[in-house]
Amino acid sequence: MRWSWTDPRMRALVWQVAALAATLVTLWYFAAMAHQNLARQHIATGFGFLDNTAGFGVVQTLIPYSEESSYGRAFLVGLCNTLLVAALGTVFAVMLGFVVGVARLSTNWLIARLATVYVETLRNIPLLLQLFFWYFAILQPLPGPRDSLTLLPGIFLSNRGIVMPAVETTPSTAAFVLCLLTAIAAAIFIGRWAKARKLRTGESFPTLIVNAVIIIGLPGLVWLIASAAFALAPPVMGKFNFEGGWRVLPEFLALLLGLTLYTAAFIAEIVRAGIQSVGRGQTEAAHALGLSSGQTLRLVTVPQALRVIVPPLTSQILNLIKNSSLAVAIGYPDLVSVFAGTVLNQTGQAIEVIAITMAVYLIISLAISFAMNLYNARVAIVGR
Amino acid sequence: MARRSSLASRIFPFVFGLVVGAGVLYFFLPGPPQGGKVQTAQQPGAKPQPGQQGPAQPAGSTLAEVRARGYIQCGVSTGLPGFSNPDDKGNWTGIDVDFCRAVAAAVFGDASKVKYRPLNAKDRFTALQSGEVDLLSRNTTWTMSRDTSLGFDFAGVIYYDGQGFLVKKASGITSAAQLNGATICTQTGTTTELNLADYFRGQNMSYKVLPFEKNEEALSAYDNGRCDAYTTDASGLHAQRLILKTPDDHIVLPEVISKEPLGPLVRQGDPQWEDIVRWTLFALIDAEELGVTSANVDQQMTSASPEVRRLLGTEGKFGEPLGLSNGWAADALRAVGNYGEMFERNVGTKTPLGIPRGLNALWRNGGVMYAPPIR
Numbered sequence: 001m002r003w004s005w006t007d008p009r010m011r012a013l014v015w016q017v018a019a020l021a022a023t024l025v026t027l028w029y030f031a032a033m034a035h036q037n038l039a040r041q042h043i044a045t046g047f048g049f050l051d052n053t054a055g056f057g058v059v060q061t062l063i064p065y066s067e068e069s070s071y072g073r074a075f076l077v078g079l080c081n082t083l084l085v086a087a088l089g090t091v092f093a094v095m096l097g098f099v100v101g102v103a104r105l106s107t108n109w110l111i112a113r114l115a116t117v118y119v120e121t122l123r124n125i126p127l128l129l130q131l132f133f134w135y136f137a138i139l140q141p142l143p144g145p146r147d148s149l150t151l152l153p154g155i156f157l158s159n160r161g162i163v164m165p166a167v168e169t170t171p172s173t174a175a176f177v178l179c180l181l182t183a184i185a186a187a188i189f190i191g192r193w194a195k196a197r198k199l200r201t202g203e204s205f206p207t208l209i210v211n212a213v214i215i216i217g218l219p220g221l222v223w224l225i226a227s228a229a230f231a232l233a234p235p236v237m238g239k240f241n242f243e244g245g246w247r248v249l250p251e252f253l254a255l256l257l258g259l260t261l262y263t264a265a266f267i268a269e270i271v272r273a274g275i276q277s278v279g280r281g282q283t284e285a286a287h288a289l290g291l292s293s294g295q296t297l298r299l300v301t302v303p304q305a306l307r308v309i310v311p312p313l314t315s316q317i318l319n320l321i322k323n324s325s326l327a328v329a330i331g332y333p334d335l336v337s338v339f340a341g342t343v344l345n346q347t348g349q350a351i352e353v354i355a356i357t358m359a360v361y362l363i364i365s366l367a368i369s370f371a372m373n374l375y376n377a378r379v380a381i382v383g384r
Numbered sequence: 385m386a387r388r389s390s391l392a393s394r395i396f397p398f399v400f401g402l403v404v405g406a407g408v409l410y411f412f413l414p415g416p417p418q419g420g421k422v423q424t425a426q427q428p429g430a431k432p433q434p435g436q437q438g439p440a441q442p443a444g445s446t447l448a449e450v451r452a453r454g455y456i457q458c459g460v461s462t463g464l465p466g467f468s469n470p471d472d473k474g475n476w477t478g479i480d481v482d483f484c485r486a487v488a489a490a491v492f493g494d495a496s497k498v499k500y501r502p503l504n505a506k507d508r509f510t511a512l513q514s515g516e517v518d519l520l521s522r523n524t525t526w527t528m529s530r531d532t533s534l535g536f537d538f539a540g541v542i543y544y545d546g547q548g549f550l551v552k553k554a555s556g557i558t559s560a561a562q563l564n565g566a567t568i569c570t571q572t573g574t575t576t577e578l579n580l581a582d583y584f585r586g587q588n589m590s591y592k593v594l595p596f597e598k599n600e601e602a603l604s605a606y607d608n609g610r611c612d613a614y615t616t617d618a619s620g621l622h623a624q625r626l627i628l629k630t631p632d633d634h635i636v637l638p639e640v641i642s643k644e645p646l647g648p649l650v651r652q653g654d655p656q657w658e659d660i661v662r663w664t665l666f667a668l669i670d671a672e673e674l675g676v677t678s679a680n681v682d683q684q685m686t687s688a689s690p691e692v693r694r695l696l697g698t699e700g701k702f703g704e705p706l707g708l709s710n711g712w713a714a715d716a717l718r719a720v721g722n723y724g725e726m727f728e729r730n731v732g733t734k735t736p737l738g739i740p741r742g743l744n745a746l747w748r749n750g751g752v753m754y755a756p757p758i759r
Contacts, residue, residue: 159608330601337597341506342573
């Protein structure tokens with residue numbers, strides 16, 4: 001590049017720098033103006049409030065939290081709750097979406113129609129209404145804790161959610177976990193060795209049986225010799241509700257159900273489109289080579305379909321994460337409910353709280369999109 | 385195949401995000417930024433003088449704005465019987481609504497020049513800060529942090545309330561002390577969440593709180609049995625018990641766990657508008673004390689009592705410093721009556737709410753309602 005106006009690259013660079021500078025100055029001007037106006041209206045500014053005592057309770061906390069904790073801690077509590085529902089929702093939605101997407105292409109008339117009905121119903125009803133349906137119409141009319149439905153022995157379902165015995169550690173837990181990890185490592189090694197030997201000599205090895213014996217037997221031996229590795233602490237009926245045990249809140253269940261079922265309907269359509277984008281000739285060629293239907297799907301169709309599936313799938317995952325902010329409508333303490341709701345109201349520092357909340361969603365979304373783009377680059381066609 | 389420029393395109397969003405983030409964060413840096421109109425340094429805590437005010441809100445600007453617009457924008461609740469509640473034709477009633485009408489009558493001589501803005505507990509403060517409403521008359525508790533760090537001034541107290549609990553009769557609970565371990569539904573964005581935490585911590589009891597964005601959702605969750613108790617201000621409990629499926633199955637517990645002085649509030653920084661709102665409230669209370677009602681306000685104009693004559697503007701010029709006519713209080717009283725009339729009409733013992741005057745009686749009747757004199 002020459003330092004001359006006649007060089008088009010130089011001109012382009014100058015314009016770009018100028019545009020960037022103009023953007024920065026505009027942003028700075030807005031920020032300065034906001035700061036002045038807040039000061040004039042005697043509204044507190046700054047992030048110092050994050051160290052103040054929150055003073056309110058939160059119903060579900062994944063990290064230690066009490067009323068004496070700070071607003072910053074309340075922010076983390078809300079963030080963890082958001083991440084929990086988003087992570088589980090993503091996993092379930094992708095799994096269900098793949099199953100339904102494949103089912104829509106099934107040659108079985110009933111399965112294909114059921115999948116179609118599922119997709120067309122769930123993706124065409126607003127998510128907020130679905131959340132209300134799951135929460136107010138399904139989970140709340142359940143009987144109270146005293147008349148709980150028994151799902152499995154020791155696991156109860158009531159309008160206070162699902163209660164199950166807590167799993168507690170015992171002195172032999174560490175040995176048990178160690179043995180389990182060792183057994184899994186050994187199983188993987190045996191599997192590799194058996195595969196290599198089969199390729200080399202053609203001799204088969206009963207991998208499945210041997211590995212099953214190792215994985216179940218080794219930790220089982222510890223259990224028998226030492227003592228039970230885990231103890232169950234069943235919940236006890238208290239004055240109002242079960243006490244002790246592990247519980248899943250109905251608010252969490254409703255949100256997870258709503259997000260999963262809604263997003264899975266969209267993912268199913270993406271999966272169907274991806275599979276249909278793979279030419280019919282590919283499947284026929286695979287059959288001609290003697291691959292079974294399952295092998296064709298696994299080895300030929302899906303790897304090629306993924307190239308079409310991954311980019312729109314990323315968008316759906318991002319939608320799911322952002323839609324989790326509807327939690328506030330059904331009382332689940334997510335980031336928006338705890339931080340942009342209660343904390344904002346108690347401190348009144350709307351600009352700071354909303355800026356932090358937006359930044360958090362932006363960072364989560366950018367991180368997911370970065371990871372998915374890396375994955376996309378891996379499954380994309382390699383240019384030679 | 386596409387060239388390998390994807391690294392740059394992958395990094396771009398991060399750079400863009402950082403730039404936007406930096407811009408948003410900039411003004412939190414200490415010290416006002418240079419350039420533009422530099423704010424005059426003010427003594428901390430000192431009321432700004434009219435001359436020092438920036439152009440955004442000089443003293444008296446709210447009154448001028450309201451006059452130019454032709455009506456008052458009044459923030460009210462989304463529906464709380466007795467306080468601010470719309471009927472099926474969209475007409476608003478309630479003690480908070482009557483206060484909006486009283487201010488409109490004082491300013492315009494016409495109580496109908498009000499537009500109501502129903503606001504959630506969560507959105508109400510932002511609406512007042514941003515100037516969407518001129519006056520927030522929405523059963524709002526006067527607390528120190530709201531007064532000092534949100535940029536508001538409370539005009540006074542229109543209703544002395546306290547937080548209570550609503551439980552099902554079938555639960556057999558008769559006192560808040562029996563609520564150890566209970567799950568409690570409430571509305572988010574209110575003082576109730578804090579009071580609840582304070583009360584249970586103070587009593588060394590455990591509890592679970594379930595805050596909902598809308599009152600209706602919190603109440604429905606309680607009605608369905610998701611919570612053992614529902615909590616809000618005692619006046620609200622009486623009002624909301626009536627909209628449950630079977631009101632008689634529920635009782636309000638006797639304990640009141642907090643002080644909730646509810647009152648109208650305005651933005652800080654316009655002393656004239658603040659005075660108009662404050663003295664309208666005081667005039668309504670003074671009128672009850674002096675025996676001036678909506679029915680006899682015109683006869684009382686010629687009253688022998690100098691206090692009554694000053695209130696109604698036939699003696700002295702008390703409206704002028706407010707920027708209003710001298711008959712401002714008479715106009716307000718003609719429209720909504722005195723404080724006692726407002727109370728009895730909206731929440732009193734003859735209404736479905738059936739709330740006795742209690743703390744809200746005049747000071748000489750055993751309550752704490754006491755307004756400074758107009759003199």
